[in-house]
Amino acid sequence: xxxxxxxxxxxxxxxxxxxxxxxxxxxxxxxxxxxxxxxxxxxxxxxxxxxxxxxxxxxxxxxxxxxxxxxxxxxxxxxxxxxxxxxxxxxxxxxxxxxxxxxxxxxxxxxxxxxxxxxxxxxxxxxxxxxxxx
Numbered sequence: 427x428x429x430x431x432x433x434x435x436x437x438x439x440x441x442x443x444x445x446x447x448x449x450x451x452x453x454x455x456x457x458x459x460x461x462x463x464x465x466x467x468x469x470x471x472x473x474x475x476x477x478x479x480x481x482x483x484x485x486x487x488x489x490x491x492x493x494x495x496x497x498x499x500x501x502x503x504x505x506x507x508x509x510x511x512x513x514x515x516x517x518x519x520x521x522x523x524x525x526x527x528x529x530x531x532x533x534x535x536x537x538x539x540x541x542x543x544x545x546x547x548x549x550x551x552x553x554x555x556x557x558x559x560x
Contacts, residue, residue, distance in 0.1 A: 456537060468529045475536025482543035489550040496554045514542045 456478075457464065457471060464474035490507055494500050518538035525531040 456540065457533075468533070472529075472532040472536070475533050475540065479536050479539050479543065482540050482547070485547050486543050486550070489547045489554075493550050493554055496557055498553070498557070510546060514539060514546075517542065 457474070460471075460474050460478070464470050486507075490503060493503050518535045521538040522531050522534040525534050
């Protein structure tokens with residue numbers, strides 16, 4: 427029994443390491459699509475993350491306007507968005523927390539926020555499509 431538990435723990439450790447490595451690789455992959463000038467230094471990566479996050483946030487705002495135009499209750503849209511922003515900030519703070527104090531922290535936070543903003547736009551579009559019968 428001891429050998430099985432020891433073997434299982436070792437397998438779990440390997441599986442955990444592989445999952446962590448693949449998560450890190452997938453988290454870093456969006457940066458590979460960024461222009462070369464984003465790839466030179468950590469500072470340039472952080473600046474590009476901020477730039478792309480601003481673009482995604484603009485898409486969220488555009489989607490919110492479309493949601494209001496689709497006759498969703500404007501107060502409800504505003505309330506849901508405020509709550510979503512609190513969630514997104516908390517989630518990305520958590521995701522980036524292992525890097526707190528390091529130069530990569532803004533990049534990790536930014537990549538998380540970009541991904542969540544993209545998911546938010548997709549959700550808003552799905553909500554609009556559901557009331558428009560698409």
